[in-house]
Amino acid sequence: MKFGTSTIPVTGQTGENAVLPCDFKASEISQIVLSGNSENIPVCENEECSGRVFKEGTCGVIIKDLRLRDAGKYILRLYYTNDQTEVEQLILEYQLHIQDEISVNTGEELKLDVLLINADKVETNSSGEWTEVWTRGHGVSSDRLTDSDGNLTINVFTSTDAGTYRVLDYRGEILISVTLTESGSTGESKASSHPDRDLVRWPEILNGVVVIVVFLAMLVVMAVQIVMRVAGYW
Structure with a gap:
């Protein structure tokens, strides 16, 4: 069994595709197994499959139509043979960081689907410096925010809420970054x-x-x- 040298960082935008790169070469790769959030993820052989995850090249993996909840750690296991008959295993680890941008009307409610099972805290730089607005086990830090069903909700959006919100795991790795901008007042007639x-x-x-x-x-x-x-x- 072989392990990759380090975690490979990958960044993608919501709605777009992300590539988990792999340039490993072997005489024969018999199986590719991808897992994330402790679950195995089916990998299609080509884009004609109905799923969002499929193989690229020899052993790379593409995740199509990225969503915020795709963020996190992925483990790619390759089962291969070279000159020997015994099957060996190579393990590669990736950290997928999802980015998004949202324009919000002043006064409206905004639900951010960012409280992943592996999220440890949420920070924002709306005040000019990074400040915690949610932590696991303690919840939100303001009565203007609520958390339920995996959503961090800004009850009434104001200009002071504009900025970047980032979700970190327990290791301090960035899972999600969402940039909020103010677009006007709710119900305003153009x-x-x-x-x-x-x-x-x-x-x-x-x-x-x-x-x-x-x-x-x-x-x-x-x-x-x-x-x-x-x-x-x-």
């Missing part, structure tokens, strides 16, 4: 703030003013006629 829309309203306003002026002029004329009748001019 049309109402559009300058062209505001200009279009001016004719309507002017028409209304003209109608009011004409109506008032008619009232004045009628009042003058009534006064003249009473005075005996008519």
